[in-house]
Amino acid sequence: MRRRKKKGADLKLLSFENLVIKGDEIDFKGNWNEKFQNDNPIHVEFGTGRGKFLTTLAKQNPNINYIAMEMKEEVLLKAVEKAVENELNNILFIWGDVNNILDYFDKGELSRVYINFCDPWPKKRWYKRRLTYRGFLENYKKLLNDDGEIHFKTDNEKLFEFSLNEFSEANLKLKNITLDLANSDYEGNVTTEYEDKFMSYGMKIYRVEGLKI
Template sequence: MRARHKPWAEDYLKENDDVVKLGAAEYKGKWQEEITDEKPLHVEIGTGKGQFIRGMAAQYPEVHFVGIEVVKSIIVSAVEKVKEAGSPNVTLINENAEDLLDIFEENEVDQIYLNFSDPWPKNRHEKRRLTYEAFLARYKHILKPDGELVLKTDNRGLFEYSVVSFSQFGCTVEEINVDLHAAEDPTNVMTEYEEKFSAKGQPIYRCRVTFPQ
């Protein structure tokens, strides 16, 4: 479903620059020094309305979370959630995942989350999938050598495609879970989509990988 346009969104983001950083490229190579107070840096790509990142920030106060969302009319909801929770260890940025190399330096990120990304099911759109090889190369570049990528999705097609893509790229699969909620992982923080789909009985898939060095 396409987000309803919010003409006030850009002004709202500018007014809340304590939470959302516009012009994030200026922090490349300086995230720990200027933003995270030397905390480990975890990045969620496609943070949506912010439920996951707010929950993770509360559960792991020793980590600084950066949420990336390209759609202004959606990221404003994440800003509202972060402000409401008073989460000091969350920064949001209104950027495109294609520009990761302009935002983060090599080996600057400890962990990446891909939560319920657009599956782009048509073959001609393969290059837009966030687990396509070109995106994996970006993740490898910005992740530390021991950094992880965690994928969650309700879309079996995207999950299967991603596992193959990870393998072809040379990643080591640390976990494959084809029914996450059946495993009753107490550390799992749900997104808005995750709550919606799991309530309908849809299995949730999760995969954790590390990258070749």
């Protein structure tokens, strides 16, 4: 079913010109620290949704720069409004497509990538569209510095199994593999809106970190 856009969301989104950058208008590839006006590490979430996850992290970690990326303007608008409400000055937003990230960032410019509850694209012929497919992972690796990390969470067991294999094929070192996050020893978990909903239903959340080696 075709996504119905919220009328006026694009114009309102672009009114936050100090926070939101359209993907096709990015002209500071390799110079994001100049945009933030500091040399702090940069963490990016691809598919940020309504922004609870990344705005929470930005509030907790003022010495880290965060970039939230999302294609759906009405959803991204919710995330931007959270940042404004919390008066965050260490977060920016890209209204753009993950397929174009090599146009947005330079090699080694990022310290961490977050992928949370991405579309599982369940049909076999769609596997290359999954954000944890090795083609995407290789792009993330190009953008990560030598100590860079990829953090991934999902409620989909089959996608998680697929992703573990793809992480290994992409020569990422697996760390903190969790098959039931709510009942694990992992500390400091920050939830997304989807995650809160899934956990309220008693669903398992799967998590893994992939380290660049």
